[in-house]
Amino acid sequence: MNRKLILDIVMGSVIPILILNNLNEQLGTGTTYVVAALVPVAWIFVDLCFITKRFNFITSYIGTFAIMRGLLAFWFVDGVQFALKDSMGSIFTVLVFGGSIIIHKPIIYYFLMQGMNPESSQQEQALKALLKEPRVYRTLVKGTKLLVIVEVLIGVANFLFNLQIVVADFGTVMFNQQVAQVNAITRIVLTIPEFTGVGVAAMSIRRAMFYHLPKENNKDHDESDFWDLLKLRESQKAAELISPPTKDSEEIQ
Template identity: 70%
Template sequence: MNRKVKLALDIIVGAVIPILILNNLNEQLGTVTTYIVAALVPVAWILLDTCCITRRFNFITSYVGMFAILRGLLAFWFVDGIQFAFKDSIGSIFSVVVFGLSIMLGKPIMYYFLMQGMSPDSLEQEKSLKALLAESKVYGALVKSTKILLFISLVASVTNFLLNFQIVVADFGTTAFNQQVAQVNAITQVTFTVLEFLGAGIAAVLIRRAMYYYLPTEDGKEQDDSDFWDLLQLRDHQQIAADS
């Protein structure tokens, strides 16, 4: 799916539709049902994207699916005040914990995202890609990229908690509560989604630059004009020739 289309759909389904539901369906559905429906719409979208659109079950989709299930379960935790502020921030906190642990363990999560995203077609390609990712500059870029996403998740979790704590002050199960939740969502969902896309873009640039530092060039071609896997294979051949 085109990235711009994906971003637009994430914003529409993840933010616009839930906000409209929270602001307009309280009388028709009841406040509690309205809240649950609004909370589950983004969850349904994530699962639909994972199971029916992406249709790949790997590390990335497992992570996304786990995140969606967590959000779905939390929708039925009916709380308000500081507990709601914490509940609504658990998703970002989850990302902070996962990214942070991966760095502490020396296995940056961006490594696994990249391995799945590159989708090597054979064991030989997978072995070559792993060797490339083990190079010092590439590994450093993976760590730095993971830290960028960790920082974004940390900022998102703190900001989301503070906004909810300050704005969502009504009791759960009231129209005012749903409207206040919608107000916070209008601020956070679009902002955080765009911020995450920007962070992922910066991470991709850093990693790509580091990877291509170790790749050769084909005769008569710029690196950008060559297929990545062809360059990786050429790198392997050159290393074999140098070792022989």
């Protein structure tokens, strides 16, 4: 487990839970709740501005998500409204990912374009061409749909967990402790299906991408650099345009 992931877990889950359980007397219940809710938000902005220092599609998405969470921290509710509020992250994801499918621009495409980080305009254009292959595009759509379904299930489960566990009134020590309890459960349990869905989608997309990539010197795809294979694919496409197959060679094939 790398240091960045450990920091994400500590700042996103461990510290807020400790604050909710231990600082109610010192800060007051309302202030304690707000501070605990804003710690993960502040960490995201510190990460984006001082650690990652990259502003692109992915960081814009994460930043928007963080702003939403920050604003929701000041919506002081309990009961059903709190359960709905705590599930807003899933609702946001479903709307963004689902909307991208409706407009025929699966959001995974943009995550891939940013995440794979092409280093030149040639690599960027070659990657775009690969992702537009019908087989790959269909997999991008299916992967986005899968993540929408997973996020819907996570949102429903999160709502029910909160509804069942957080039953105290807002502004009480018991409320903060119950929020800490539900966070300790959901931050672990609900992360498993999320990572599983991402993993399944990633494997399917990878398989579809390599289907359209040539092999280098009869080596397995795993033994070659992805960008080298993509460059080889572009070279072969250019060669075919210059010297298209003859009728005799087509008959032999």
